[in-house]
Amino acid sequence: MTQLRTGSSTDTGKTRKRNEDAYLVELSEKIKKLAVADGMGGHQGGHVASRLALEIIDGFKIEEETFKADMEKAIYQANEKVMARAKADSDLEGMGTTVTFLGINGNRGLVAHVGDSRLYLFRDGNLQRITRDHSLVEEMVRQGKLTSEEAEKHPQRNVLLQALGVEKNIEIEFYDLSLCTGDLFLLCTDGLTGLVSEEEIQNELKGNEDLQELADRLVKLANDRGGHDNITVVLCAYDG
């Protein structure tokens, strides 16, 4: 038995007209699914892309024996479906979405990731970022062309190197995690991390009793800072 507690919250923020973020929390099957998606492009495209991608992942049967291969197939299928929908409807042309997908099977966690949404692991009081952003600025930081501080304020900080629904070829990044009792996962979109520092998030997570309250509080914090983007937070505690 995998014992999980979750809390989740999403909000349009203070300046956007529509919430183009989406999230998934599906705990009823053997392999638990948690995901966030940050849609972009077109008039209504972002909204459609993020929801469609998570619908496909939600409906994809993931077996224990083929855990990783199935997660990979689910993402590829989501990519194809978003591309096909964009092609079929000119209003949706150019849409795409990030996806950060955590599957939990017993004490094994697998992350499949495309784009710049993030997964963090809070363990023993420390917040650790697991995913890397598939963004231009993060690539430049890795190459030593920018500092992390410069990247945070860079005019092109929202430029992604890849997203779902844009091209057939995507490079899904996987992370394999061995879970410990007490681990707390945070999946979020950049509407949170663009306004709330990792240090502040870590401090908030230290008092994690009610995960729903905590998710709402993190969203509120980003809104209090201006909420210039959609904000989505999914929390999941592994209780053994």
Ligand code: CA
């Ligand atoms: Ca965003």
